[in-house]
Amino acid sequence: MDELTAEVVVAGAGPTGLMLANELALAGVDVLVLERMHERTGLSKALNLQPRTAEILDLRGLLGRAEDRSFATVADGHFSVIPVSYTGWDTRHPYQLGIPQAEVEAALEERLAEQGVRVRRGHELTGFSQDAEGVTITAGGIRVRAAYLVGCDGGRSAVRKALNLRFEGIEGRGHGVSADVLFESPPPGAPTKWRSMANMVTSKSPGKFVGIIPLAEPNLYRVTFGDRLNRPRNLRAEVTDDEVREAVHERFGPEAKLAKIRWASRFSDDSRLAARYRVGRVFLAGDAAHIHFPAGGQGLNLGIQDAMNLGWKLAAELHNQAPPTLLDTYEAERREVAKQVLDNIAAQNALVPLNENQRALRALFRTLTELPEVEHHLSGMISGLSIRYETKETHPAAGARLPDFPTPEGHASDVFHKGKFVLLTTTPTPPPHPHPEVVVAKVPKLPWPDLTRILVRPDGYVANTTGATTGWLTT
Ligand SMILES: Cc1cc2nc3c(=O)[nH]c(=O)nc-3n(C[C@H](O)[C@H](O)[C@H](O)COP(=O)(O)OP(=O)(O)OC[C@H]3O[C@@H](n4cnc5c(N)ncnc54)[C@H](O)[C@@H]3O)c2cc1C
Structure with a gap:
């Protein structure tokens, strides 16, 4: 077994792990990234960067790379599929950037390589132990001794499980399917460019939904559909072509001709948050720490921002520049943000009309979103622009994001x-x-x-x- 050393081991080369590794490398930390997969799949769950994520990428000169790989600029966000405008915010990026998750990962990995850090693929973390001085990690034929380990290994995180942390929250009743579908020609009535969240998702019967987003290639669409009330017995069961075809035909009629289903995958509407983000020398970030229904397009954004919060704190600690409590502020700050996201997801779920009362409530809520203050509040949550961290000072600037100028x-x-x-x-x-x-x-x-x-x-x-x-x- 090969024996290696590093200051920080990052388990998982998804968007969270890659962003964190970039931050650590930038600060001169010796970082090792371990990834289970032998190569990137090229598949994308997420399709967007929210304004706050665009801002933080800009803080590192990375936004241009993301923009070069993006396929759309989407004027608004949404709260339970009710469009909310970002224009009331003091930001240079009051929109969502349409960019496949795989392209975000590629851009981050490219920068990481430029910083001299390579992802070690085919190395699945299978175990670790920690003591007062460090962590010893076993992964696919290698053993690494490091000062810290960060689990960025996704919703089924082996790191979180090994720490025996509670992963509490709401067990959903429903499920969804995401599929990238190539049509023979644009489905009747479907947009050919993704410019707004308006009318992207429709629902014909209570609990059921079908959404469609045009992607970069002509006639290629992300089709997302599901049922908020009924979940298949096996959430890992393969998605059949017939399921996808039926959802498409329900929305666009039989004249919508599918040429090829590139990939399809099922997801749950469970919402869970790790009881702690830090145990000794081991941390969790991204989906390893929180999972939720992808309402509003927030998960990848949350993970990248977790990484941005943790990176400089870990580096300061390793460089003996951190006051004793600095590392603990990671959990205090970011768990609170995730809690708020899980709450906004729950509120969005509550606005899905499953009966007549909820239909009326949703209609009333939609009217309220036309009030500028309400829209501003909702768009601040979804975009990440209203995040602020607690400080002892009362001045409104303290703890707030610095708007670029x-x-x-x-x-x-x-x-x-x-x-x-x-x-x-x-x-x-x-x-x-x-x-x-x-x-x-x-x-x-x-x-x-x-x-x-x-x-x-x-x-x-x-x-x-x-x-x-x-x-x-x-x-
Ligand atoms: C259908 C769907 C649509 C979504 N749409 C959006 C959206 O529009 N916007 C948005 O912001 N978010 C969206 N999300 C959420 C987003 O995809 C996730 O939040 C994001 O992938 C989290 O990134 P991560 O790096 O934390 O975890 P992951 O992307 O899951 O990456 C984890 C990495 O760790 C690796 N790994 C796992 N176990 C190990 C191990 N033991 N050792 C080493 N490596 C390991 C995995 O192979 C993987 O590469 C969506 C999710 C779904 C399911």
């Missing part, structure tokens, strides 16, 4: 490319900041006009409005 040199986001803390200051001659982990940038003004300086964390959230590093960095 133009500077004489470009944009404020450019200063974050190195993954360090950023001190933004409007004072004429900013003092050179003594801390090597802090980049100082002089800007003409800040998004909060009453402030003259703010310290921003590497993940783009305002640490404080004083610029002090106390509580964030040790020296």
Whole structure:
């Protein structure tokens, strides 16, 4: 058995693991990525990047790569398939980027390779043990000794199971199927470009739904359908062509001609959250920590943002720059965000009309979403733009995301490319900041006009409005 060492082992090269590995590599951490699969499948569950994810990719100069691989810009998001506009938000990216999950992974893996880190494929984590100094991981013929292990190994996470953590939540009643279907010609009435969430999903009978999204290739569509009330006995049972054909014909009639079903897969509407995100030297991130029905397109986005939150904290700890409680803020911050997402998914589920009362409630709710404040609240949740982390300060900037803004040199986001803390200051001659982990940038003004300086964390959230590093960095 080969014996290896690393500072951090990331189990799983999905979007969460790849983003985390990128963050660690950027901070100079020796990271090893172990992936069970011998090669990428090229299949995509998720199809979108939400505005906040676009912003954080921009903080690392990665957004352009995603844009190059995207196939659509979708003006709005949705809450229980009721479109909600993102235009009321102070962001340069008030839309969803239509991009297959496989392309997000490819872009992240490409950057990772440029940073000198290769994914070790065909290495399934099968066990680990931890002690005071580190973790020993066994995976497909190798044994690795590392300071930390992060389970980014998806909803059926072996890391989470080995930690014996409760994975609590709601057991759903229904199921869904996602399939990429090539048609002979666009189905009658189907859009040929994905520009809005409006009318993407319809329901003919209570609990049943069919959604369709045009993909990059002509006549290729993502068809998603299911039944919120009835679940097959075996959720892992293969999807039959007849099932897909029946759903398509129910929505578009028999004149919709299917040429080929490229792939199809079943998913559940269970919602679960790991009881803890950290046990000693082992962490969970992404689907390993939370699963839910893919309503609103949030799961991949949540995972990438988990990674963005954990990466710089782990790096600070490894570089002896982290105050004692910093690593624990990962669970405190990100578990709370996941809880809110699971709640919004539950609320979206409650708006699915299964009877006459719920139909009336949904109609009323739809009217309420036309109120700008309601739409803003909902779009903030779905887009990730309203996330803020608790701080002791009461100023509205503290703990909030830094909205990007133009500077004489470009944009404020450019200063974050190195993954360090950023001190933004409007004072004429900013003092050179003594801390090597802090980049100082002089800007003409800040998004909060009453402030003259703010310290921003590497993940783009305002640490404080004083610029002090106390509580964030040790020296
Ligand atoms: C039908 C469907 C549609 C969806 N649509 C959207 C959407 O539009 N928008 C959105 O944001 N989200 C969506 N999601 C959710 C999104 O796909 C997931 O949240 C996302 O894949 C999570 O990424 P991850 O990296 O955490 O986990 P995964 O993508 O599951 O990656 C885990 C990786 O770990 C590997 N692995 C597993 N076990 C081991 C092991 N023991 N050792 C080593 N490697 C291992 C796996 O092979 C895999 O590569 C959808 C989900 C489904 C099911």
